[in-house]
Amino acid sequence: MELEQFKYIIEARDKIAQERARRGLGEVTEAARPGKKKIIGLSCGKKNGNCEFYLGAAAMGAAELGMETEIIRAAELKVKPCRGCASCTVALSRGELAVCSIKDDDVSWILEKTVVEDCGLIVSAPVYYIRSNAILMAICERMHPTMFNHLEILKKRKVGGIISVGGGLDGWASLGLTGLNIWVQHHRTLVDQVQVEMRDRSIDWLERAKELGRNVARAMSVPVEEVKYVGAESAVSCPVCHCDVMQMPDYIPHDPKPKEFRYKPGHVVCPVCWVHGDLSFDGGKIKVKWDEWDVKRPRLSEYGVFEHLDMLIRFYKEGRADTALGKEMKKQISAYSKIIKP
Amino acid sequence: MKKIIGLSCGRKNGNSEALLKAAAMGAAELGVETEIIRAMSLKVLPCTGCHACGRTGKCVLKDDVDWILEKTCMEDAGLIISVPCYHVRTNGYFVCIHERMNHMFDRDMNILKKTRVGGIIGIGGGGYDAWTSLTLPLANIFLQHTRVLVDQFQANFCGLQEWNLWLQDEPVTAEHIHQLRVQDLDYDKLFQVWPQKYELVEVFKKAIERAKQLGRNVAQAMSVPIDQVKYAGEDYGVACPVCHGNVLVVPKDLPYVACPVCYVRGVASVKNGKMKVQWNMDDARYPRFSYEAVKHHLEWLGKHYGRDYSRQDQLKQMAKDFEEYGKIIKPEVKK
Numbered sequence: 001m002e003l004e005q006f007k008y009i010i011e012a013r014d015k016i017a018q019e020r021a022r023r024g025l026g027e028v029t030e031a032a033r034p035g036k037k038k039i040i041g042l043s044c045g046k047k048n049g050n051c052e053f054y055l056g057a058a059a060m061g062a063a064e065l066g067m068e069t070e071i072i073r074a075a076e077l078k079v080k081p082c083r084g085c086a087s088c089t090v091a092l093s094r095g096e097l098a099v100c101s102i103k104d105d106d107v108s109w110i111l112e113k114t115v116v117e118d119c120g121l122i123v124s125a126p127v128y129y130i131r132s133n134a135i136l137m138a139i140c141e142r143m144h145p146t147m148f149n150h151l152e153i154l155k156k157r158k159v160g161g162i163i164s165v166g167g168g169l170d171g172w173a174s175l176g177l178t179g180l181n182i183w184v185q186h187h188r189t190l191v192d193q194v195q196v197e198m199r200d201r202s203i204d205w206l207e208r209a210k211e212l213g214r215n216v217a218r219a220m221s222v223p224v225e226e227v228k229y230v231g232a233e234s235a236v237s238c239p240v241c242h243c244d245v246m247q248m249p250d251y252i253p254h255d256p257k258p259k260e261f262r263y264k265p266g267h268v269v270c271p272v273c274w275v276h277g278d279l280s281f282d283g284g285k286i287k288v289k290w291d292e293w294d295v296k297r298p299r300l301s302e303y304g305v306f307e308h309l310d311m312l313i314r315f316y317k318e319g320r321a322d323t324a325l326g327k328e329m330k331k332q333i334s335a336y337s338k339i340i341k342p
Numbered sequence: 343m344k345k346i347i348g349l350s351c352g353r354k355n356g357n358s359e360a361l362l363k364a365a366a367m368g369a370a371e372l373g374v375e376t377e378i379i380r381a382m383s384l385k386v387l388p389c390t391g392c393h394a395c396g397r398t399g400k401c402v403l404k405d406d407v408d409w410i411l412e413k414t415c416m417e418d419a420g421l422i423i424s425v426p427c428y429h430v431r432t433n434g435y436f437v438c439i440h441e442r443m444n445h446m447f448d449r450d451m452n453i454l455k456k457t458r459v460g461g462i463i464g465i466g467g468g469g470y471d472a473w474t475s476l477t478l479p480l481a482n483i484f485l486q487h488t489r490v491l492v493d494q495f496q497a498n499f500c501g502l503q504e505w506n507l508w509l510q511d512e513p514v515t516a517e518h519i520h521q522l523r524v525q526d527l528d529y530d531k532l533f534q535v536w537p538q539k540y541e542l543v544e545v546f547k548k549a550i551e552r553a554k555q556l557g558r559n560v561a562q563a564m565s566v567p568i569d570q571v572k573y574a575g576e577d578y579g580v581a582c583p584v585c586h587g588n589v590l591v592v593p594k595d596l597p598y599v600a601c602p603v604c605y606v607r608g609v610a611s612v613k614n615g616k617m618k619v620q621w622n623m624d625d626a627r628y629p630r631f632s633y634e635a636v637k638h639h640l641e642w643l644g645k646h647y648g649r650d651y652s653r654q655d656q657l658k659q660m661a662k663d664f665e666e667y668g669k670i671i672k673p674e675v676k677k
Contacts, residue, residue, distance in 0.1 A: 041668055046391040048661075056664025063667050071668040075390050081434025083382055084353045084426065109673040126391060128441040129483050130602065134388035137437050141428040168639050170630075174591045174602035178476070182430050198646070206660060235595035245602060247475055247589045248580040248617055268617070271475035271589055272430065281612040286596040299430075299473070308473060329546065330360050337363045340377045342384070342409040 003303065006310035008093075008317065013151050015095030020149070023097075036220060039213075041071040042114050044125040044136040050165045054196055054209040055124040058163065061213030067120070067220070069213075072113060074135050078105035081138040088145040092309065093316035098145035107139055111146040114139075115187050120159055120220045122213065125180055127166025132179035140183035147305075153187040154302040157224050160188030161216040163209060165196045173197065174245070181241040181272045185300035191219040192231040193242065236288045238270035238277075240298045246288070247271040273298035344564055346420040346557075347413050348378040351436040353426075358465045361497060361553040362424035365463065368557025374420070374564060376557075379410055381435045386410075388438045395445035407442045414439075415446045415488050420459050420560050423481055427466030427496075431476040440484040447636070453488045454633040459563040459571055460489030461556050464496040465549075474498055475589070482585040482603050486631040490568060491585060493559040493575040497549040580619045582606050583626040590619070604629035 004010060039062050045051025052073070059069035080102055088098035100108055114121055125136040147153065162180045167173035177195050184190065192215040196205045212231075219227045234244030246268045268277050268288055275298050277288040297303035346369050352358030359380065366376035384406035394402045401408055414421055425436045446453065462481045467474035474496055485491060559574040578588035582601035590610075591602040597610040599619060606625040611618050628634050 049391060053661055053664065056661070056667055059668040060664055069668040070671045072672075073670060077672070079388060081386065081388070081438055082428060084356065084428070084433070106673050113671070128389060128391075131431075131437075131480060131483070133391070134434060134437040134441055135390075137429075137431070138388060138434040141434050168642055170605050171591065171593060171600060171602070172630075172639065174600075174605070175476070175479075179431065203656065203660075206657075234592055236592045244592050245589060246592065248578060269475075274475075279612050279617055286610060286612055286617075288596075329550065330355065333360050333363045333367070333550070334355055337366055337378050338376070339380055340413070341380075342406050 003306055006306045008313040009306050009310040012092055012095045012309075012313060016092075016097060016149060016151070019095075019097050036119055037067055039067050039069045039120040039122060039216060039220075040114055040117060041069050042074060042110070042121070042123045042139075043071060044074045044123070044133055044139075045165065046075050047073055049126070050196070050198075051124040051126050051163070054163050054165060054205065055122060057206045057209035058122050058124075058161065058213030058216070061210035062120075062122075062217040063213075065214060065217040065221075067213075067217045069122075070113075072110055074110060074139065077110065079107055079110075079135050079138050080105045080142075081134070082141045082144075088148055089312060090316065091145075092148045093313040098148040100142065100145045102142070107142045108146065110139055111143055115143060115146050115153055116150050118158065120161075120216050121184070121188055122161045122163065122216055123180060123184060124163035124165060125176075127164060127173040127176040130172060131175040132164060136183065137179065140179075143183070143186065147186065154305050156185075156187060156189045156301065158188055159191045159216060159219040159224065159227055160184050161191050161212050162193035163196060163212065164194070165198070167195070167197045178241075178243050178245050178272055181243060182300070185241055185272065185298070186305070189219075189224055189227050190229055190231075190241065191216050191227060192229070194231065236268075236277075238273050238275050239290050239295045240273040240275055240300075241270060243270070243272060245271060246277075270298075273300060274304065275299075344374050344419075344561075345417075346374055346376040346422055346560060346564075347417060348376050348422045348424065349381065349410070349414055349439075350378055351381045351423070351425045351433055351439070352465070353382055354380055356426070357497075358424040358426045358463065361463050361465060361549060362422060364550040364553035365422050365424070365461070365557030365560070368554030369420075369561040370557075371554075372558060372561040372565075374561040376422070377413075377419075379413060381410065381439060384410065386435050386438045388434075389441045395448070399445050399448040401442060401445055403442070407439055410439055411443050411446055415443060415453055416450065418458065420461075420564050421485065421489050422461045422463065422557065422560060423485060424463040424465065425477065425481050427464060427474045427477040430473055432464075432480040436481065436484070443484070443487065447640070451633065451637065454631070454636050456488065456490050456632070457568050458489050459492045459560055459568070460485045461492050461560045462494035463553055463556060464494070467496070467498040479585065479587045479589050479603050482587060483631075486585055486603065486629070487636070490563075490571050491573060492563040492571060493556045493573070494586065495552055495556065495575060497545075497552070580610075580617055583621050583623070584629045601629075604631065605635075 041055045043052045043055045085101050087101050091098040125132040164176035164180055177193055192212045194208055215230050236246055248268055275290055275294040277290040280287050348362045350359040350362045369376055386407055387403050387405045425432045464477040478494055478496055563571045582604055584604040590599040592599050599610050600607045606621055606629050608619040608621040
């Protein structure tokens with residue numbers, strides 16, 4: 001098994017699973033049980049706003065196929081951004097259960113409902129300033145303790161759909177789906193996504209949102225291996241997140257892939273999934289050929305996240321993150337500055 | 343008086359603050375003083391989307407964000423943002439501050455004329471493949487509203503030269519990288535050769551040097567007229583001429599691409615297996631975050647948002663229909 005090479009994270013995962021069993025916190029459930037009839041909807045927009053409007057439409061669509069939808073209004077709950085205390089990462093490196101140090105808000109509950117619970121998920125978030133809003137982003141970056149305690153979610157056995165609402169004329173919502181995908185791709189197999197463009201606000205978008213609800217509901221009744229993405233594709237969309245964004249590193253990271261999968265110079269990557277692609281120029285048309293090895297192991301998959309976490313734990317264990325010299329340097333710099341406050 | 347405002351969005355005495363202070367040191371060499379704002383020590387709440395600022399020009403949330411925005415957006419000073427990368431993009435504190443800036447335009451649209459300069463320090467990442475793709479683009483969305491970008495860099499603590507453009511002694515060519523890549527390495531061995539040339543402390547030292555240089559660059563740019571300010575950072579092969587980022591959005595089909603931040607459009611071409619983009623220089627003169635373009639966007643929103651539509655009644659009726667679908671759930675209140 002190729003995951004075995006990440007020995008630090010495998011060790012931590014097993015320890016955490018034992019700890020969970022010892023405390024009687026329930027067994028590891030990695031599979032969405034077929035026949036589940038529940039979808040959780042997470043609305044990050046304001047109460048009775050457009051986000052909830054389209055999420056309601058999706059719920060209506062899902063209800064046609066006998067699904068029941070529970071909606072979370074994140075804007076009405078208390079959501080605080082991550083403070084970067086790293087207590088969850090330290091706990092992981094020791095193989096302990098992680099607890100978020102921010103206890104006076106509702107994010108842990110939201111994550112328990114959306115990430116861990118065995119059900120479908122539809123997220124809708126508004127676009128503020130080209131990307132999805134801070135409430136969604138705060139929920140996303142607070143997911144570490146929940147994710148570390150339930151590493152099995154990374155197998156993505158559950159399905160999800162995405163609604164992003166916003167925009168203006170020329171692509172004022174360019175990074176909406178990208179931001180949402182960074183969160184959803186951690187724990188869901190993507191079935192459908194839509195960027196609702198406010199520039200042509202019409203009833204068609206409602207129909208589209210309903211269709212999204214139906215698509216998610218349909219995907220819940222088949223085994224996850226057979227789930228297919230049914231949303232819109234752009235010409236260059238990465239096969240994992242299907243966003244129309246690509247990044248040009250112009251240089252190639254040093255990667256441990258087998259020789260036959262190494263790329264030629266002149267490639268692109270998906271900034272969300274880190275799937276690489278080769279560019280080809282064929283008959284007056286530029287095409288991107290996405291790498292098959294990467295498509296099976298994108299950044300936000302069990303393989304990719306394990307690799308990343310393994311590296312982080314390695315840092316903590318080997319003391320590479322903060323050496324004495326580094327600390328001394330920081331100290332010298334910290335003496336210099338004028339901190340202002342209101 | 344010449345002054346730089348530094349906005350640190352990371353932890354108190356964390357890496358991003360250290361690099362910001364290094365930049366302040368660099369600026370001090372040229373006689374420019376830096377005031378640092380520690381966002382994490384202040385109260386910062388996300389925007390709830392209530393639209394009250396559109397009517398009253400004030401934010402209803404009671405926290406320190408107004409003061410931060412007052413300092414960073416309105417004050418006549420340079421700006422250096424130092425922001426950590428969480429989950430591939432800028433962290434929540436930065437995003438919360440950023441999206442609360444709407445009512446600053448109500449107070450003075452002229453901030454969009456960009457008569458001041460700024461720089462960005464992105465920090466974070468790790469592993470051999472970075473994990474920091476969207477940090478600089480997202481930080482740019484905030485900075486480009488009010489500042490001309492002078493310098494930016496992403497400090498990637500993976501120690502690899504390919505991922506830290508600023509870390510390179512000489513420019514990396516495709517051949518160089520090809521040479522690196524033809525070695526076949528096991529995962530474990532990768533970590534043995536992983537520091538390549540530099541240990542992590544060396545990387546940190548070099549990052550501090552680079553941050554000092556950024557501070558100097560920003561201070562330098564403050565002493566020349568704004569139309570003569572030149573971008574002093576590293577450039578990618580396909581960098582957008584305004585924000586110098588390397589993320590492209592492809593709205594319809596190649597070869598037509600655009601920068602997702604500035605919406606400067608371009609035409610891509612491939613030569614010798616390498617992509618080049620011919621950018622539309624008219625767009626680059628009036629990018630998305632220019633006085634003209636933002637004004638157009640706000641006018642457009644005013645015209646199209648919340649106004650009567652021919653099918654408004656129908657939409658309202660449908661909204662009512664949805665109410666019975668979906669049960670709103672809430673956490674139980676602890677007693």
